[in-house]
Amino acid sequence: MKIMVKKCRFFFFILSLLSVITISLHYYLSNLAKSAVVTSSAQSKYEEIILQHLSELGPEYYKRKSKKVFFNNSFFDVVHFDGTHDLKHIWNYANSAIAKSRLYKRDNLSLIIHAMKTAKITKADYYTKGTQFKLNLTLEGDQSVVFKPRWYKLDRIFNGAVYSGRDRFQAEILSFYLSALLDKPMVPISVERTILFDEILQVATPIVHQTTVQKNSTLCLYGHCLYCVKNDPICPENGKLQGAVIFNMNDIQLKRYASPWKRVYNKNQKAKWEQDDNYCESVKKKVTKRLLHEMVDIAIFDFLLQNGDRHTYELYHQEIVWLDNGKGLGNPYTHHIDILAPLYQCCSYRPDLINRLKELSGGALTENLKKILELRQLITEEHFNALENRLLLIFATLEYCKYKTKIKH
Known part of the structure; x- marks a missing residue:
């Protein structure tokens, strides 16, 4: 009899857990449904595939993975x-x-x-x-x-x-x-x-x-x-x-370079990266793998903020300094996936940032940011929600990269 009771309790625990996961999935996807993913004709095929992977994301991307204290x-x-x-x-x-x-x-x-x-x-x-x-x-x-x-x-x-x-x-x-x-x-x-x-x-x-x-x-x-x-x-x-x-960093010297993924700022023209499916291969011939990973890192960062104005990058000891982020937070209801072009075109990245993003899944990203009083006063709830939605789109892009790598091999 005791064994039956334990089994029943375990069964109901599993049902409750599945219910919570289902509700969480519904919450995130319904929020994302209210948003618009902005596509360009040149990049739309990537974006459509990423959206498909978004709809197939597993529950591990929606669950809280860590209770770690990130801000000391x-x-x-x-x-x-x-x-x-x-x-x-x-x-x-x-x-x-x-x-x-x-x-x-x-x-x-x-x-x-x-x-x-x-x-x-x-x-x-x-x-x-x-x-x-x-x-x-x-x-x-x-x-x-x-x-x-x-x-x-x-x-x-x-x-x-x-x-x-x-x-x-x-x-x-x-x-x-x-x-x-x-x-x-x-x-x-x-x-x-x-x-x-x-x-x-x-x-x-x-x-x-x-x-x-x-x-x-x-x-x-x-x-x-x-x-x-x-x-x-x-x-x-x-x-x-x-x-x-x-x-203002008074004493350091920065070296500035044009971003390979810069925009042309003309609605009637397309940059080469918007037209060439193999564009990343040409970039790889010009930059080191380390620098490529730096550009992927900052693309992920820019996508979270929706800063689509990264036309140059500046180096300090071969590290990109993340300057000039003021064009972020334009519209919490749109997500310009082409900001992630360095990620989905190259599908090459360092694990450090990705692992941190996974630690911040399940609402931990904005929960931690909201601990900062200044941010609670300056950032609207709509923009906080947008950060969570874009995190899911980054995870979907990583799933696309896994699929792309699997097909290649």
């Missing part, structure tokens, strides 16, 4: 400067932590974050690299940071091309924490900061003052860049500018 206290410690913290020392420590395979150490990270958020601004100039409005702020202690302002409401949705619109400052901040979560600390430290407009003007260079303009009785800045125009300035709200403050 260095991300959460509350810091109060009490006069014992020497800003010069903090900046020296932050710059000395930059090395091969990392742009920061987790030790004392909260101290650096707090300093970036609160240190007095001693100079304000324009940051002229790139094509969009950016300020180069010097903080007390002689540390340079790049300031990308907020142009849009946090829930603004962009339709059309994946690179539509100006940079979204919150994408830079999410990129920093996401890279840390993926154990790829190759995004510069990026934090939210709200700055008094007068605080900028008081220490601004002549060129900044020369680019002020009145709009609706408010003094604004129109910038000094390729796409900066006088009739479309950035204006403070209630005398303040909100944006992302990005640690």
Whole structure:
């Protein structure tokens, strides 16, 4: 009798487990069904196959695999400067932590974050690299940071091309924490900061003052860049500018190269990678396997964020530095699978990042990101859901690669 009871309990346990898995599958797939996978005519055959593999994903991709703590206290410690913290020392420590395979150490990270958020601004100039409005702020202690302002409401949705619109400052901040979560600390430290407009003007260079303009009785800045125009300035709200403050790596030299998977930015033209089924073979002849894997890693990262504007890459000690992530978070309801072209065309990758992604399945990805107060305040629930949906599409692409490799052999 006892054996029968145990068997019944075990039977009902299995039924309950299957029910939970079924509900989870339904939840993820129903969410994904509400989203649109954006295809191009050139890449649609890959995307159709990946979607087929998505529909056939096994339950192992939906289950929580790990209870591991990914963010340590260095991300959460509350810091109060009490006069014992020497800003010069903090900046020296932050710059000395930059090395091969990392742009920061987790030790004392909260101290650096707090300093970036609160240190007095001693100079304000324009940051002229790139094509969009950016300020180069010097903080007390002689540390340079790049300031990308907020142009849009946090829930603004962009339709059309994946690179539509100006940079979204919150994408830079999410990129920093996401890279840390993926154990790829190759995004510069990026934090939210709200700055008094007068605080900028008081220490601004002549060129900044020369680019002020009145709009609706408010003094604004129109910038000094390729796409900066006088009739479309950035204006403070209630005398303040909100944006992302990005640690500027003062002393390191980066080598810039054109991405093999760059877009042509013309809807009537296609890049070679969008037309050639064997494109990856030509890339393999030009780059090392290590660099190819670097490009696959950053493609996966960009796909999660939907940053389809990676037209160049920059190397530091043969590692790609994950810079300029502001074009992410454009539309939580669309997924441009062609961002994953380096992965599905080459089907060659390092296991480290893939294993970390698997550890973050079953909701662990966004659960961990939501532990960061700043992200809960800046990232909408729709974008968090989109991250989970795109993770499943990455897993489907890996399944396609397994199938492709099996067919070849």
